[in-house]
Amino acid sequence: MNGKRSHIRAFEFLKIYLHQNPKDAGERKKNKENRKLAEDILSIRQSNYIQGKFEIKNISKxxxxxxxxxxxxxxxxxxxxxxxxxxxxxxxxxxxxxxxxxxxxxxxxxxxxxxxxxxxxxxxxxxxxxxxxxxxxxxxxxxxxxxxxxxxxxxxxxxxxxxVKAFEQAKSQREYLTFEELQALVNTDCKYQVLKTAFIFSCLVGLRWSEINTLVWVEVRDEGENLFRVNFRQEKIDGVEHLNISKQARDLLGNRKSFKDRVFIGR
Missing domain, CATH: 1.10.150 (DNA polymerase; domain 1)
Known part of the structure; x- marks a missing residue:
């Protein structure tokens, strides 16, 4: 303190030791090897510092x-x-x-x-x-x-x-189908039946594609003759939602399979 600049230094103990008074050629050789090892480690530490300070690439990376x-x-x-x-x-x-x-x-x-x-x-x-x-x-x-x-x-x-200049994000426009358009879709042949079924189910229950895509049978609950429910997790609120669905929507799903199986397979 007292107007003087203080420096904070970090020390690294290498646990490499020198013989203070080497007694023979073996101890002198060991001192030489240990001194060389310490100098090599110092060079590595200095290189790492310089790379960070001057934004030099790490060659291995x-x-x-x-x-x-x-x-x-x-x-x-x-x-x-x-x-x-x-x-x-x-x-x-x-x-x-x-x-x-x-x-x-x-x-x-x-x-x-x-x-x-x-x-x-x-x-x-x-x-x-x-x-x-x-x-x-x-x-x-x-x-x-x-x-x-x-x-x-x-x-x-x-x-x-x-x-990198990012692409502009397009302004989203919400689309919807009229009842007549949805009915026309039901009566239209589709090359991929599972895709058509999933889309109609989505229209009937109001779930997003991401929620339809990951729906598994354990989340589909048959709780009575005319009481059917879907339990699903919403990422945005990190919570479980309970959604009652109609018998028409439940019939689209067909026969129940194993709990962990996805409802819509082969999309």
Whole structure:
């Protein structure tokens, strides 16, 4: 204190010792080896400090494959079905435009621009249609998130995520079907019957696709001759909702199967 600058230093004890008064050639050799070992450790610590201070890449991390890293970050989201699904979809698209052997030391602004251009003009849905504006927005955000994590983890020395201009999110417009339109849908043949059944069930009970998609039989309760209920968890409120459904909606589900089986299989 007293106007003087104080320095806080951290000490690391290596438990490497020197013979104070070496008695023979063996002890002198051991001193030399231990001194060399301590100097090597010091060099490593100094190198790590300089890398952090001047944003120098960690060489071992720059040799990681980008898609492997993205997969790792994707798996961290597996506890959230909806979020994990978006990461999976983004990954499937990234595989189309990024070589599996592409390393972090090749990541630069041109790479980032190339990926954004892919989402903008080249990416296609399973139906071979261009991505919707909201899909571009969602997938590119997962890509940006992976770049941010790569910077935080030391795989890249520049936060390229901050240099990626995000896609604009389209303003959502809620659509609805009239009774006549829904009736016409019921009477229309569909190549994928399970998809048609799931959609009609969704219309009758008012559940979102994410809730329909993960619905299992233990959540479907037959509690009386005309009393049927669906119990499901809402991620937004992190709670269980109880929804009474009509006999017509219950009949769409067919015969009950094992508790843990999904209700709609093969979508």
């Amino acid at each position: 720059t040799k990681r494959q980008f898609l492997d890293f993205f997969t790792e970050k994707m798996e961290e989201k597996s506890n959230s079905v909806k979020n994990y699904g978006v990461w999976q979809s983004a990954y499937l698209h990234l595989k189309n435009c990024i070589n599996p052997n592409f390393l972090f030391d090749e990541v630069d602004e041109n790479f980032v621009k190339k990926v954004k251009q892919y989402f903008e003009a080249e990416a296609r849905t399973k139906s071979n249609l261009p991505l919707s504006q909201n899909s571009k927005y969602s997938y590119s955000n997962k890509f940006k998130a992976s770049l941010g994590s790569a910077f935080d983890d030391g795989n890249i020395s520049i936060n390229l995520a901050a240099r």
